[in-house]
Amino acid sequence: MAIDNPGPALSEAQVEQFIRDGFVRIDRAFSRDLAEQGRAILWRDLPCDPQDPKTWTQPVVRLGWYGQEPFRQAANTPVLRAALDRLVGQGRWQPRADLGTFPVRFPARAAPNDDGWHVDVSFPGDSSDPNERQDFSSWRVNVSSRGRALVMLFLFSDIGPDDAPTRLRVGSHLDMARFLEPAGEAGLATPRVDRVGAGRPEALAIGEAGTVYLCHPFMIHAAQKHRGTEPRFLAQPSLGLAEPYRLERPDGAYSPVETSIRRALGRA
Template identity: 70%
Template sequence: MTDHECRRALEPARIAHFIRDGFVRIDNAFSRDLADAARAIMWRDLPCREHDPATWTRPVIRLPGYSDAPFRDAINTAVLHAAFDQIVGPGRWRPRRDIGTLPVRFPHPDDPGDAGWHVDVSFPDEDCDPNETSDFSAWRVNITSRGRALLLLFLFSDVGENDAPTRIRVGSHLQMARYLEPAGEAGRARMELDGMGADCPIALATGPAGTVYICHPFLVHAAQKHRGTWPRFLVQPCLHLAEPYRLERADGDYSPVEIAIRIALERA
């Protein structure tokens, strides 16, 4: 990839697609070698054996965040940094050194228990216990997506339609923005979003290992049961903001994330 291509990972039509639909897919965002190395680390830590399906006794197992080289390198490729600059804005996001919690989904007849439609929350309620870091039930999301620049979907294994791909309600980020606006800076928590974007088309986050979906932070999405034959390795790390999103800028230098929100609120 040339320096120019690194600086502009996404063509204008793809930026427009992100604004309208709430996500854009980047193929070969990181190499298959990195994906293979990362999966080897995860298999090492899973309480089951890779080539023994009889040991795959749970529909989903969550692994802690990793900062090992293949994960760190996968989230910091030149093409992804260039895309983050285009979608969030240069200097407005913070690089990650770890990949975040990783749910591994297995072929299994049971419901995984976590397949509801939702958006990812990004900051704690003022009444949250600061010592409790695993309970996100009272966390919130607000109209400027405090604390979260993007939702990212990293495919560390090949994911087909039967392999529990993340479901995406296309364009739901616009409805979500209108839902969040009345709550102001305080935002909303404990949201029931089964009906949010129910009239939107559904896209599936499929693709070969190394694919990344860059998603608007308000995009409504959901997990699903694994109906395939091989475990699915997909992680959705948060990209953090270096400065808050702003819906009013004197210089008019709005990012595509901000433009989408402004369109939803009829400010653009």
């Protein structure tokens, strides 16, 4: 389902794919050299030996945050910035100086305990303790995706079908928009989405190091067990909004993210 990126901006076919399927894959969004530099930094922080698979005993190790130069550059390449302008709107998103956390996945025998289908929440509820904003149990997501422009996947290693690629429910962002609409702007806290989009086909976020997947904020996705031989390095930062998404614009200047939500709700 991936459409190759032909140049510095997304093609109309890629934009339509994003609206329809909820994601677009950008090959060579950043260089393999940056990916190698990033992996070297990450390996230094891992509690295991890159040369000794016997030390890879945990299925997943979470590292973060990472804003060193290789990560900052990877997040801000011209091709990526052009794609973000096209999907979110020029001036409507917040540039990142880091890539947040890395869930590094290993071919360990133990199964991961974080492989359930979910949608990412994006803002704290009114009852959240401002001193405990890292406790995401009370965070919410609403139909206008308050606080989040996109979910992004940055591949820092080559990832094939056996290397624990993120699973994506193709088109599930449309089902999620309809699921969220009755909750209005208040949204829902950590909604159970096991059955939302359950009949949709699945895609795997595979590709060479340097690939980036730009996903709709309502994309239902899941991790999975690593069945390959080499550790998987992937960053999954969100993209912040510089101004809120709007489902009603007097000038009709809707971004592809807004257009997809409007289509799901029968407004376009």
